[in-house]
Amino acid sequence: MCGRFAMDKDVDDLIQAFVADGGRAQDWRPTFSMAPTMVAPLVREHRGRDGELKRELEPASWGFVPGWGKPGGRAPINARLETVATNGLFKRAFAGARAIVPMSGYFEWEQRDDGKQPFYLHGPDGASGLLAAAAVGAARKDGDDWAISFAIITREARDASGEVHDRMPVFLAPETWERWLDPEPVEGKAADELVQLLEHTSSAVASTVTHYPVDRKVNSTRTVDPEDPTLIQPLEETE
Secondary structure, three states: OOOEEEEEHHHHHHHHHHOEEEOHHHHHOOEEEEEOOOOOEEEEOOOOEOOOOOEEEEEEEEOOOOOOOOOOOOOOEEEEEEOOOOOOOOHHHHHHHHHEEEEOOOEEEEOOOEEEEEEEEEOOHHHHHOOEEEEEEEEEEOEEEEEEEEEEEEEEEOOOHHHHOOOOOOOHHHHHHHHHHHHHOOOOHHHHHHHHHHHHHHHHOOOOEEEOOHHHHHHHOOOOOOOOOOHHHHHHHEE
C-alpha cells in the first residue's frame, strides 16, 4: 500500500512540471510526511464551457469520499489497480475522474526485531525528482463548496520497492499524463485498455525506483513535523 509520501516541491515547480493553472504559493508548502486526511495538491483536467481542456492543481483530501459518502464514513486511501475499474466504490471515478498526485517519494516499513524500520522510496533523481502517481478523485458537496478527495492507485510492487513492501503506487511516465487525465469517460474495452496502459507505464517507472533507510522519527504521525526535511535523508546522514 501507500500510506505516507513526501512532496518536496513548491507551487511553481508543480505548475511548470504539469503545465497546470491554479494553486497559490501559500497553498503548497514542501511536506515531507503527507499522511491520510491531509490536504495535498491534485492534478486534474476538466472541459470548460468553451470546450477547451484545462489542467489545474487543486487542494484535495487524501481519503476517497464519493459524492454519496457521509462525513466520518469509510475513506480508503488506496485503490487496487487490479479492481479499480470494476470496484463499485471506484468504478465511476475511474471512468471519468482520473487524477495525478505529485510526489517526490513515499515511505514503506519493514518489521524488525527491534521495531519498524522506515524506508524512503524514490525515483532516479532522488528527492529532487518528481513522481506522478495515478489517482481517482471524488467531489462531494460541503455546504456551499465542493470537497475534493482522492485515493492513490496501487499495484504489486516490482524491483527495489518489492524488497520492502508488496504494494506500490502506480506511477505514470510523462508521455501518459495526457491520456490518463483526459476527462472523457471510459467504459468497457476503453477502460480495459486504460488499465493495461497503467500496467505498462507503472512497470517501466517501477524499474527506476530505489530506496534507503531513514530515521524512525517518521514512524509516528502524531509527533513528526511534516515540514522537517531530514525525514527523507538517508539514515547515515541523520546520525
